[in-house]
Amino acid sequence: MRSTAAALPVRHALPALHAALAERGAAVLAAPPGTGKTTLVPLALAGLLPPRGHTAADPDGPVNGRADRGPDGSGDGGKVLVLEPRRLAARAAARRMAWLLGERVGARVGLTVRGEHRPGSRVEVVTTGVVLQRLQNDPELADVGTVILDECHERHLDADTALAFLLDVRETLRPGLRLVAASATADTGPWARLLGGPDARPAPVVETDAALHPVQAVWAPPERPVAPPHGTRVDPALLAHVAATVRRALAEHAGPGPNDVLCFLPGVGEIARVAGMLGGVPADVLQVHGRAPAAVQDAVLAPGERRRVVLATSVAESSLTVPGVRIVVDSGLAREPRTDHARGLGALTTVRASRAAAEQRAGRAGREAPGVVYRCWSEAEHQRLPPRPRPEIELADLTGFALQAACWGDPDAARLALPDKPPAAAMDAARSTLLALGALSPGGRVTGRGRRLARVGVHPRLARALLDGSAEVGARTAAQVVALLSEPPPRAAGDDLTAAWRSLRRNGPPADAHAARWRDEARRLESALSAVAHSSKPAAEPGAGASDDARAGTVVALAFPERVARARAGSGYLMASGTGAVLADGSALAAARPEWLAVASADRPAGAASARIRQAVVIGEDVARLAAAPLLARTEEVAWRNGDVAARQVETLGAIELNERPLPAADPSLVRAALRDGLRAEGLGLLTWTRAATALRERLAFCRDALGDPWPAVDDGALLDHVPAWLDAAGARRRADLRRVDVAAALRGLLPWECAARLDEMAPERVEVPSGSKVRVDYSGDRPVLAVKLQELFGWDAAPRLAGGRVPLVVHLLSPAGRPAAVTADLASFWREGYRAVRADLRGRYPRHPWPEDPARSPATRRLNPRRP
Template sequence: MNLPDLPVRAVLGDLATALDAHGTAVLVAPPGTGKTTVVPLDLMTRADGRIVVAEPRRLAARAAAARMAALLGEPVGESVGYSVRGDRKVSRRTRIEVVTSGLLVRRVQNDPELPGVATVLLDECHERHLDADLLLALLLDVRGGLRDDLRLLATSATVASGRLAELLGGAPVVTAHARTYPVETTYVPPARGERAEACVARAVRKALAEGDGDVLAFLPGAGEIARVAGMLDLPGVDVLPLHGRLSPSRQDAALRPGDRRRVVLATAVAESSLTVPGVRAVVDSGQARVPRVDHRRGLPGLATVRVSAAVAEQRTGRAGREAPGRAYRCWPRHEQAGLPAYPEPEIRTAELSRLALELACWSTPDGAGLSWWDAPPAGPLAAGQNLLRTLGALDGDTVTDRGRRMAELGLHPRLARALLDGAAEVGPRHAAEVVALMDAGGTLADVDAELRRLRDDRGSRWHTDTRRLERLVTARLGSAFGQPIADRSPANPVASSTRSPRTPNAPDPALVVALAHPERLARRRSPDSPVYLMAGGTAAELPSGSGLGDAEWLAVAEATRDPGRAHGIIRLAARADEELAVRAAPNLVTERDEVTWSGDVVARRVRRLGAIVLRDRPLREPDPALVREALVVGLRDGDILTWTADADRLRSRMAFLHAVLGAPWPGVGDDALLSRVDDWLEPELSRARRRADLARLDTAAALRRLLPWPEAGRLDELAPDRIEVPSGGRFRIDYSTGSPVLAVKLQLAFGWRETPKVAGGRVPVVLHLLSPAGRPAAVTSDLESFWANGYPAVRAELRGRYPKHAWPADPHAP
């Protein structure tokens, strides 16, 4: 076997020595050095057993297998084969098998000992895909407990190898240096108002005009690739797409040299793991798709973000693999310094229900005990576990039989549940059709209409996905088809309805959608309203022209929440009814007595599907404890109690003593009283059945229950309700402002030398001294100073206004 003269050949001996000595190793080698193809071929010659190469993407797996088979002069499937989702070419003679990381996770789960496998090569670890991180953790666990002879080789295109080596038990790091050519970088930012796709198309024309060779342009997704391709009418130049959803033949076409110049429009699949021959120029849009939760579909999705500096450099390097090249970056030069250094690992940003299911199958629901590059965040992992319990995949923290079957399908748990349970209810073909639609997304709002459109579009990939899913679920369930799920397993979440069951295997897309998204079963709020309430509690609006406007019930597959709108928007849904909703989501059905507060006590027996009320009726004898809880809510929400003048004065006096003296005098503010209803509103609160019962309560008597003992005996001494003036009359003190205030005619204060005080002499009373007509004449809390300084002027004024009244020069005499 003549291996190609690539830089990695220089370190093959060192790599073999490291693996023989330690059983693990890290290979750092930039793209184009041969680490994906040359290394496995060399390992095959040095050891018995199968070499398994794990790639993050299906396209890279197929391309790597094809390249290695070509080097051996064999067809794929002989010494070198591959296995990806929906496609497999291996034989008994296969020594090197290239697989996707997700597929290898399933193999490890099914048989952790990996019989016959000598070495696992984990390629492109630096990309930090979720499946790859999980696979690394599982293989390290296998090696530590079952297969200490299993050799692990992790490869990376970056120099961030320290953490990898640490995870692999202090593995040796072997570095292969690339034979690179210089690349000239030019920045081609968008013009004012120019779309990103138009900027890329302009940069492609510039690249073709300024040099020879093919052009590789990086775009975030298939949609952008299609739009750019539509802008490039280039005589004598082939424009070829390259992304993961293309057929294998179209992918292969982009990876083969052509007779004419080529422009290859690619997603991130071309960043590493495979070489696009003939490329002399790279055009980089500066954008990438990264995993995020797709709230519209309730499934893992992708978001468009700026690339990291590391990714930008890696893309640029593609122009210098075979000769000096040129790179055109479609963003301003000054923005380069602001790019993040590295891409965010998927495990930190992705929806983790599928990871949670794999961990439960591994009997480590929280991932504890595994060696992680980055451990899964607790919050998203717990959210994923809660979803799995809703879908019947987990019982507590233990995976159920259904959960294991769902995991074997290799789909998101929502789709796996819909495919498994839906196949038994409506037939494998129809379930596969609906699941393939939910996985890819639709263009029409009505699921039935979208399925009819897709069936007529023979070139759609949906047909391929449907056939693959049908084969997959048929192989998993086999003879279980044809009988309702509820008859096969009483533990199954899909239960038979109290009404006559639907016909098994009858087309029913709403049931399949509801199995994936039970919390999105929705009922119209009112007959003329386009707004639906979903079982999960969210309101969503059905846009006009959807074709579903007359449906009372919907099973919603996609919904968006647009900023500035009061409700979400339903994008894809199927007609449903109450019977279907109860069958599909029996764990959301509850029937209980509900006693609530709505201006008064409202007692009903309510049957619900999540947040949706199915039916209710009044309760004649509600549970007193529930009534009491409702009344407490009413106390918080409204003014139920009748506060008499006596009660208000007592409350003010108690509040004053609490503010001045503190404990043991209690607080009597609204929050304080609500926190102690047991101490002052009982037993009347527990006996009450409606608002009127509390309205009749003697609040003054109730408040006195809060007075501390034995201090309560000093209430009238410390905060007297009335105070005696020198003339002998008794006048009420007002504590409502927080300070004791006595309003009294000035003549009645004659004879007082000092200001009267309360709270055991701590607080002087604020005196509002009034004229004979009851109008304010002076305000003071220092009577001695007033007599000496303020009274002469007040006396002079009042003598002139009220000459018939006595105004003595000496006010100390009564």
């Protein structure tokens, strides 16, 4: 055993951890980064640590086969399985443990990640995705005695799922299976409760004090404000400031000894841009991320001879220990997944890192000696940061999780002991996708096809493309294209996925890390296809007649049928999902402007009207029809278009209209619905409103307002409910036919018989006045109005009240010329108080009309005064 292991702080916590596992079989280990929890604890629980005082060369030490056993006899309970959330972290942990034992990976310490399998005899480091596959195939994990879930605080979806499955296994199949949740934070309460078991007692928590040295915080915000992150875009001014801060840190801490710089950036693109800005610095600039070549990863994880600047994503927060670091430069940014479940679009988005992440990053500077962290934001901004990152289950596409849960026998994930329950809307969207893929039955249970999709080890959409695509384009082609979809090429490869595929095929020996990973994954997928192909029908590789675009496009469209897109008449594309899309600036595909695309990758920037196509393949309509066949539909469409009824038969591919033809004999119910839509859109004025019909509607509206039920409502909304019957009666099938509707008769048809009998009583059309004239009542306003010449009302002390005496008539008194002279609802009062002023004003202008001094006792008349002889 290397001497460095004895100095790791976690060694002091091992007796307590052994005791907790002996008593409860589960424990939570809280050990900050750098304390040895990832490398020393698995060796200890596997019995591979020598007793204190022994060395690796001691004949009683583990190199010669005798294992150190803890108080519980650890080492007798089977292999120790270490779960890591990332391949990079898994490889680093396995290499480090093997190095501590003086061995190569694959002896006592093994490694299994996607595309690499070197199982060890005592310890095996695996990614959480791999262990999910293993649990589905062998839930008992018969050869495993202890499972350590490392970095559980990072809250990756696969890690949360694996923990839930393991808790289920421990409760139902393997009560003796020991579980350790290892966290780099002190927030252990939720994990202790989850691991506590059915007796509701929290699992023991074993804490390790950090061996951290003090870290000085230097607040280094940009001099001028920078734009906040938007989607995946980061303001170039901020990246320039980060590069300048790295240069500043190098200059301010240029003394002898290890003083490497670790700089945190949100993604691979930002790392590359900042690396380009650091030309000429007195240090080696290394880039570490999930896609970095193995040689670079090894160089980062080993002490360097020269000073180094390590540009890293959040993978270096807690999963990796980079030796020699004394300085951290933190951009303050991170990447999180975002999923638009309604449109089936997902993407990473740049967010402000949480305070917990900032503390984790800062701690990297104090692992081996006092250090300093340069934070590219202000202290005031720091207080406004979210306290911790959101768990992935709240943000991600849950299709793969839903399939795992269904294969486990819990399609709703209701019984799984998850730290956080999955959002209902995201689960509904995931189950809908799985139902469309044939992975679930209508009742929600996993199908045989669903189990085969799950065994492939990629997203269910890609697994579907592999299985079904192999029958169309051949196993090798399907595997190669799916491998390219599972790990997209670098952005520099452009948006033409077929061109990227050709380039990878031409390169012969792996030209770079991405090409090597692509080849490994393609081989793995081809092998996986062979394992499940008994239920599918792989085709022989097609001959030269099939173009690369047709073959790649078929696979892409099978994976994402709702993203098949057709060019719009103006610009851009319409996806089968109904989402508009545009090619990005500088697109290699834009020049040819193909009519059809199979979109492999797209996102929708915040606030954008259309999705942005990141990668796609040119296809023809035949490929679109084949791959997205479940979306094909033929419908009879009868709708109100351009001011009239349009009837046609339409063939669609989702939201994309393929072709149409006239429909001569449309369903009458659809015609009625279209006419009603037209009336709703353009108004009831499309009907013929005679004066009588208008007056009747106004009378009925008055009765409804004054008397309520059973008088019918005659507002536009209410009448539209009755329109279908009116249209039937008139035999209407187009706009011109609407003029034939007898609106007055239709309105009378709405009246119950008791209302029809009393209509003239409640709302008379005309009222007889003292002169004998029958004057029409105007019901168009808020109150009914009787407009009549003043002389015709002499002797009338009160106008009649309508609606059974509830509503008084408002009387508009007119001059002999028919112009308004006065308005009153109380004639008796008008004769006493208002008439005198009107008489004085009008008698000079109309001398031939009677203007008696006492109109209340004078006879009403329609005539003039007789002429004097």
